[in-house]
Structure formats: structure tokens, C-alpha cells
Amino acid sequence: MMKQTRDVSGPTLVFANFASDLAVGLEASEVLDHWAKQAPRKMWLLRPGDVLLTPVPLSDAFQRYAAGLLDMPMEAAAVVAVPSLPGVCMAEAVSRAGLMEQVRELVRRRPGISLLPTALDSSSVAFARDLGVPVSPYGMTGPSQQALSITSLLNTKSGFRDVAATLGIRLPAGSICHHADLGPLVEHMVRDHGQVVLKPDRSAGGHGLMFLSAAQPQLPEAAPGLDGMWVVEERLDVAHSVSIQLCTTPRGTTAVYSGEMRTRDGSFTGYEAPLRGRAGTAAGELEHWGTKIGDYLARHGYAGPFSLDAVVTQDGTLFANESNVRRTATTTPHAMVTRLARTAGVDAPAWLLASRGSAKAHTFAQAVQRLEDCELAWTAERGEGVVFYADGPADGRSWRYAVISTSSDRLATLERRLAQTMTFEP
Structure with missing residues (x-):
């Protein structure tokens, strides 16, 4: 890639x-x-x-x-x-x-x-x-007004579902309605599917997302940003949440990287690339769908980065969730990883992003010193290590970090050592 x-x-x-x-x-x-x-x-x-x-x-x-x-x-x-x-x-x-x-x-x-x-x-x-x-x-x-319009449209759940359907991209069963009409739609969907996912039409990172069932029927209250259109989808039996980042231009669409997302209650908490194992079996279809979206964007005047998020169910089927036509939470860290890896002569690094809380507060300088003392800090000489990529947290405990290595197998080892070094809480 x-x-x-x-x-x-x-x-x-x-x-x-x-x-x-x-x-x-x-x-x-x-x-x-x-x-x-x-x-x-x-x-x-x-x-x-x-x-x-x-x-x-x-x-x-x-x-x-x-x-x-x-x-x-x-x-x-x-x-x-x-x-x-x-x-x-x-x-x-x-x-x-x-x-x-x-x-x-x-x-x-x-x-x-x-x-x-x-x-x-x-x-x-x-x-x-x-x-x-x-x-x-x-x-x-x-950018043309058409490019701005398609960018806005494909950052909505409803716009993505409409475009994906026309492009033959597999989607979870779902419907769209206004907040005022959620009750009857959710009741109907729960009756048909047992469990459903509610998504505000314009949201990201899991903001406003809810899981409902007959046993948990509580609808979301109207609130700023949550009082407009909603998408209601069947809740799939998810094994892996995956994502691919691409770049499109009038000359075509190119895959940049793909990986597996770490999530908690549907919210993004981290990322690991490249795709591997069972999640990796979806890479080809995921790239095929992403290329379709990119070519569609290019036809409407958009040029630049975007991502496609999807899930792999327990039976190995891939379903698309949403597109993010902007620089995402992984775009800049990937640029950092690529830059650092090149200084070490590593052409295809394995990397992960995560956030964890430490039992004890540290200043940024203290945290970096801990990495260096334990030989966990990134160095070009070793071609692997940990980077605190988003500054020191205000509370001294909520750390965002990247782990970079030459192989995926090493990532888990380095992350375990990091958890011990920083006394991360479970």
C-alpha cells in the first residue's frame, strides 16, 4: 500500500x-x-x-x-x-x-x-x-460546491447508506427517521431483529450511539446535535471492527493502510495495523468497497483522504458502517509512523494506537524518561518503540500512545511492557 x-x-x-x-x-x-x-x-x-x-x-x-x-x-x-x-x-x-x-x-x-x-x-x-x-x-x-456537498453528505450515516446501496456495498438492515419518529421504528426493528443500533445521522467516534432491545427499550432524549435524523440498524454479531484509509484524485483511488479498530461500547479507542488473522481475510473486499467510494467521490469533485469503516461478523461476513471524508483519528498518527519508520529503514511497519490510564500521575518528561530507562522509547536504531503522540494529558494519567515495530507479533510484547512501565490500570 x-x-x-x-x-x-x-x-x-x-x-x-x-x-x-x-x-x-x-x-x-x-x-x-x-x-x-x-x-x-x-x-x-x-x-x-x-x-x-x-x-x-x-x-x-x-x-x-x-x-x-x-x-x-x-x-x-x-x-x-x-x-x-x-x-x-x-x-x-x-x-x-x-x-x-x-x-x-x-x-x-x-x-x-x-x-x-x-x-x-x-x-x-x-x-x-x-x-x-x-x-x-x-x-x-x-474545491467546487459539488465537492463540498458530497463531502458533507458522505459524513452522514444516511448519505453513506444511500450511496453505498447504489454502489452495491453490503449494509446492515436499517432505516432512517427523525428523532420524533424513533419510537415506532425502533419497536418495529426490535421485533424483526431482536437488537438494534441507534446512530445520530451526523456523528463520529461513537458519539450518541446506543444499543437497544426489548429488554432495554430506552430511547435517546433530544439534545443538541441529537435531535435531528437518526439511523436505526440491526445489531450484528461483530467479531472485528475494521477500517481502511484511502486517498482519491482525478487519477484514481489508492489504498493507504488498513487495520482493526479497538472499540468500547461502539466508541473508537484505538487501532492496530496492518490487518491480520481473521480480520485480514476481509482486506480485499474492504479495499474494493473503499475504491468504489473513492471513485464516486472523485466523480463529484472531491480529492484527498477518506476512510471506510466496517465490521466482520462471527460468520466472516463484511458489512460497511460509514465513511469519514476527512482526516481521521488515524491519519496523522500514520503519517508519524511512516516518517519515523523511514528513518529506521523500515518500509512496512506494524503499529498500534491506544489510550490507557496510569495508576499514578506523571509529567510528560517523567513519562518519556520511564520509556527511555526501560528501553521502550522509539529509536531509529532499534526500529521499534513507543511514542506519546498527543502531548501529556492534563490529569497526568490519560496517555495516548503509539507502538511501532517491524512485525505485528512484537506489538503485543511492547504494549505489555509499556503497561507495566506506566502502571496502566486494567
Whole structure:
């Protein structure tokens, strides 16, 4: 599979616009703020001359750590923190914080810079136009309205189901309705299937997801971001949750990587790549479906990264769940893994992402020192190790980490050693 770190070769304005209405509504500010805590991971995309606009400040310790692993002077890239505001997209937050002139000056000093948004939405396109920079990879003309529309549509559960059905992609049995009509639909679906899954039409990462049955009939209450359309699907007997990341252009769609998702109650908690074992038997069909989605996106003017999520049932059947037409929770960590692995001469690394809580609080520097003392820290010389890829947690305990090695078998060994070193709780 193609190894891709980012979409452009010149200076980049990395726009970590987690505050976007693409994945969930802006009214779901608590959810967006929670996701935004992972914004420091965008540091791994930076090269000398780049600029990062982030809703969360990066600690000096983390910037030194990441820059050191990337073999890049810490001051070689500019980092600007943009305070987030409830219900406001990031482009507007930049303006309200009085940061536009600072950003304009950074852009002026970097001829040829282009905007790389996390979420391709109308506000990020308008922001690029205001700065007079192109949106990667669309050039100065920018994405068409059709491209923005299809991006928005395929970030909804209902839009994905409609498109997937027309493309012959296997889906769980399901229906779509407004929140006010959930009662009768859920009753009907429970009668037919026993257990059902409720999904807000525009949601990600498991936000708002519910499992219902005759024994558990409680419907979700209307709430900001959860009072619109819903998808109700049969609950499948899931053995593996899988995902593939692809990139599409007018020249075609290419698979970048695939892996198995770690989930808890339907919510994403981690990832392991490449696919292997029983989950790996679905890789061919998963890539075939992803290519169909990518070609459909390209026909409507979209270019760039997207992912397709699916599940493998206990009998080995693959069912598609949703598409995510944006940079996802694994896109940037994969870029980091690829970059680091190349310094070690590793062309096809095995890697995993996870988050665990430690029994004792540590500063970022203390946690890194623990890794180094136990020879668990990533080094190019060993070609394997652990990276804290999203800065130190505010509570000193909730750690996000990546484990990288030359083989999948080594990942489990390294992760067990990490759990002991960091005294992770079960």
C-alpha cells in the first residue's frame, strides 16, 4: 500500500479545525472540545517552514520531544494556539481571538503556502480564500460546491447508506427517521431483529450511539446535535471492527493502510495495523468497497483522504458502517509512523494506537524518561518503540500512545511492557 504522509510538498498551514460541522453539529461543543484535545498530534505533520493553527496549546516539552524525534529544530515551524469558542467554527475563532493579522504575516513570509484542513468544510475554504492561499490539494480555484456537498453528505450515516446501496456495498438492515419518529421504528426493528443500533445521522467516534432491545427499550432524549435524523440498524454479531484509509484524485483511488479498530461500547479507542488473522481475510473486499467510494467521490469533485469503516461478523461476513471524508483519528498518527519508520529503514511497519490510564500521575518528561530507562522509547536504531503522540494529558494519567515495530507479533510484547512501565490500570 502507498505510504503517504501529507498531500503537498511546499509550506503548509496545518489547520486543525476540529470545530467544524462536518462530523457533528457545532452545537455539540463538549464533543468537539473533547476531540480537540488530540490536536497536538498535528505536530507530527510539520516540516521546517510550516505553520500549525491548533485549538489546544502544545506544551514546550511535547514540542521539544516531537521535534527531536523528527530531527527538526523546534523553532523551524510556527505554532499558533486559537482559543475555541462554543458553537463557533475554528475560522471564526481565529478572527474573534484577534489572530488574523498574525496569521496573515506568517503566510506572507511563506510564499507558496497552502491550507491543509482537518475537515474540508465551507468555513475552511472561505478562510483560505480570505488569506489568499490554496486549499490542498485543490489549488487556487479551491474545491467546487459539488465537492463540498458530497463531502458533507458522505459524513452522514444516511448519505453513506444511500450511496453505498447504489454502489452495491453490503449494509446492515436499517432505516432512517427523525428523532420524533424513533419510537415506532425502533419497536418495529426490535421485533424483526431482536437488537438494534441507534446512530445520530451526523456523528463520529461513537458519539450518541446506543444499543437497544426489548429488554432495554430506552430511547435517546433530544439534545443538541441529537435531535435531528437518526439511523436505526440491526445489531450484528461483530467479531472485528475494521477500517481502511484511502486517498482519491482525478487519477484514481489508492489504498493507504488498513487495520482493526479497538472499540468500547461502539466508541473508537484505538487501532492496530496492518490487518491480520481473521480480520485480514476481509482486506480485499474492504479495499474494493473503499475504491468504489473513492471513485464516486472523485466523480463529484472531491480529492484527498477518506476512510471506510466496517465490521466482520462471527460468520466472516463484511458489512460497511460509514465513511469519514476527512482526516481521521488515524491519519496523522500514520503519517508519524511512516516518517519515523523511514528513518529506521523500515518500509512496512506494524503499529498500534491506544489510550490507557496510569495508576499514578506523571509529567510528560517523567513519562518519556520511564520509556527511555526501560528501553521502550522509539529509536531509529532499534526500529521499534513507543511514542506519546498527543502531548501529556492534563490529569497526568490519560496517555495516548503509539507502538511501532517491524512485525505485528512484537506489538503485543511492547504494549505489555509499556503497561507495566506506566502502571496502566486494567
